[in-house]
Amino acid sequence: MGWLKHALQQHPEIAIFLALALGFFAGKLRYKRLVLGSVTGTLLAGVLIGALVPIQIPDLVKTVAFVGFLFALGYNVGPQFFAGLRGDGVKQLVLAVISCVIGLLGAWGAAAFLGYGPGWGAGLLAGGLTQSSVIGVAGSAIEALPGMTAAQAKAYESQIAVGYAVCYLFGTAAAAYFLSSIAPRLVGTKDLAAEAHEMERRLGVATEPDVAPAYYSVVRRTYQIGNGGIDGRTAGQVEAEALSEGHRVILHRIRRDERVSQLSPDTVLRAGDVVSVTARRPDLVALGVAGRWGEEVDDHELLDYSVETLPIVITHKDLVGRPIGEAFAELAPRVFVSRLVRGDVPIPWSDQTTLHRGDEITIQGGKEFVEEAARRLGYPNRSEDATDYSYIGLGIVAGALIGIPTIAIAGAHIGLTTSGGALLMGLVFGWLRSKSPTFGRFPPAANWLMSQGGLCLFVGIVGITSGPNFLSGVRQEGVSLVAAGLFVTLLPMVMCLYLGRYVFKFPTPILLGVVAGANTTTASIGAITDTAKSRIPVLGYTVPYAIGNTLLTIWGSIIVALLA
Numbered sequence: 304m305g306w307l308k309h310a311l312q313q314h315p316e317i318a319i320f321l322a323l324a325l326g327f328f329a330g331k332l333r334y335k336r337l338v339l340g341s342v343t344g345t346l347l348a349g350v351l352i353g354a355l356v357p358i359q360i361p362d363l364v365k366t367v368a369f370v371g372f373l374f375a376l377g378y379n380v381g382p383q384f385f386a387g388l389r390g391d392g393v394k395q396l397v398l399a400v401i402s403c404v405i406g407l408l409g410a411w412g413a414a415a416f417l418g419y420g421p422g423w424g425a426g427l428l429a430g431g432l433t434q435s436s437v438i439g440v441a442g443s444a445i446e447a448l449p450g451m452t453a454a455q456a457k458a459y460e461s462q463i464a465v466g467y468a469v470c471y472l473f474g475t476a477a478a479a480y481f482l483s484s485i486a487p488r489l490v491g492t493k494d495l496a497a498e499a500h501e502m503e504r505r506l507g508v509a510t511e512p513d514v515a516p517a518y519y520s521v522v523r524r525t526y527q528i529g530n531g532g533i534d535g536r537t538a539g540q541v542e543a544e545a546l547s548e549g550h551r552v553i554l555h556r557i558r559r560d561e562r563v564s565q566l567s568p569d570t571v572l573r574a575g576d577v578v579s580v581t582a583r584r585p586d587l588v589a590l591g592v593a594g595r596w597g598e599e600v601d602d603h604e605l606l607d608y609s610v611e612t613l614p615i616v617i618t619h620k621d622l623v624g625r626p627i628g629e630a631f632a633e634l635a636p637r638v639f640v641s642r643l644v645r646g647d648v649p650i651p652w653s654d655q656t657t658l659h660r661g662d663e664i665t666i667q668g669g670k671e672f673v674e675e676a677a678r679r680l681g682y683p684n685r686s687e688d689a690t691d692y693s694y695i696g697l698g699i700v701a702g703a704l705i706g707i708p709t710i711a712i713a714g715a716h717i718g719l720t721t722s723g724g725a726l727l728m729g730l731v732f733g734w735l736r737s738k739s740p741t742f743g744r745f746p747p748a749a750n751w752l753m754s755q756g757g758l759c760l761f762v763g764i765v766g767i768t769s770g771p772n773f774l775s776g777v778r779q780e781g782v783s784l785v786a787a788g789l790f791v792t793l794l795p796m797v798m799c800l801y802l803g804r805y806v807f808k809f810p811t812p813i814l815l816g817v818v819a820g821a822n823t824t825t826a827s828i829g830a831i832t833d834t835a836k837s838r839i840p841v842l843g844y845t846v847p848y849a850i851g852n853t854l855l856t857i858w859g860s861i862i863v864a865l866l867a
Contacts, residue, residue: 352766375729399821403795426784427787427788486796541572577600615676628654640665695743701724
């Protein structure tokens with residue numbers, strides 16, 4: 304194995320990619336509901352490699368990776384971050400801010416009680432609140448401390464890595480179990496699934512297994528018109544009558560005398576005609592089309608037309624703040640909604656769900672109808688691979704520049720740092736993109752590579768350089784670190800659980816989503832939705848998740864200033 308050790312020392316890039324390969328593999332391993340995730344897996348893989356083979360890696364590499372990650376993070380949550388500053392998201396935003404502040408105070412208090420310096424304290428904050436980005440922000444803040452030497456900074460960085468790894472493992476498991484199993488009972492909810500399903504019924508959303516929401520069940524059928532019924536009436540009259548009964552149907556094409564043609568609202572239907580009908584399945588059942596209109600037949604040619612499914616980013620000002628059903632009935636009556644994504648998270652929806660700027664609505668229908676609707680609704684987010692790097696690069700440069708200046712407080716020079724500036728401008732540039740998505744394209748694959756890939760690259764390097772000190776750090780602070788980490792994890796959750804229930808009056812499924820989002824515990828929201836057997840808790844997750852990602856990242860520099 305000597306040749307491998309020599310290769311890793313002479314070519315550190317091999318060690319970095321080995322850490323990524325092992326880390327992503329380990330991150331997929333699952334024990335019940337506990338999954339390490341790629342970030343923690345890569346950190347531990349880096350620690351293992353660094354403990355076996357001392358490797359030197361230039362700091363510039365991890366700095367570039369981390370700055371790119373923070374910009375991408377801000378870019379992703381920017382639209383939802385600013386959307387939370389108004390409307391229905393305000394209560395969620397306020398509780399998320401309270402949760403983040405309690406988390407910071409809890410980490411500071413625990414670190415001070417145990418005599419931790421900025422290294423252990425930042426690791427406790429990062430792992431206890433399961434926020435990986437704290438590692439880089441705190442490391443940059445430590446390097447900027449007056450009189451800090453390179454050796455001291457490296458020792459503190461090792462402490463951050465150890466603290467994060469230990470606290471994250473226990474904190475993730477504790478948060479998922481607490482929020483999914485204990486928290487509902489603490490606020491008087493004996494059956495979380497029953498309460499979530501009751502909310503589904505009130506919202507008109509069905510998310511039980513094997514039952515699809517109505518708007519998702521778009522079907523196309525062909526019927527041969529019989530005598531009576533709709534014989535002699537126009538297609539427009541038939542659609543209007545169905546709508547007056549609360550059911551939307553679209554008559555698209557017609558076969559008459561063996562000729563297939565497009566239907567218009569003025570087309571008079573005759574017995575013997577075969578027409579294609581598009582509707583939601585429950586509407587067809589409720590109308591009793593088969594029998595009331597005629598006999599259902601199989602006409603392949605009549606249904607052989609182009610159907611388009613297109614994601615649309617909502618930018619039209621007349622749509623923002625309106626319910627989906629009302630807005631689409633007016634602006635896009637001949638298409639159907641099949642999916643709603645908010646803040647990169649698919650959420651349950653119904654006709655009564657209010658639209659936010661930056662929401663991505665997936666619409667489906669005949670191609671001509673979809674293209675017409677796209678012009679009225681917003682920006683069509685068509686599948687493309689190209690990234691607008693002029694926009695992305697400008698945002699990172701602007702963020703780095705505004706992060707350089709510092710102010711002196713109590714003898715310490717405090718500033719945003721280049722990483723904090725990148726996060727801030729990511730928020731702004733992501734929000735600008737949502738307002739006018741004709742520029743600044745950042746496709747999901749490229750965004751994932753810069754965000755998740757950049758973060759894993761960064762923590763992999765941190766793990767490799769911290770490896771030699773990892774085991775000694777665990778032996779030194781192991782038990783007290785675990786206890787403090789659990790305290791930091793659970794304190795904001797418990798306090799905000801009661802605040803959310805008795806002050807903000809959130810229903811339990813939404814409240815659990817808010818608490819999980821504010822603490823950025825992705826594993827928890829999965830455990831909560833599993834227990835609830837519903838996606839309803841996600842409705843409370845997106846705004847607090849955006850706030851939590853932003854504030855907890857900033858806390859990385861604050862905790863260093865408090866403990867320095």
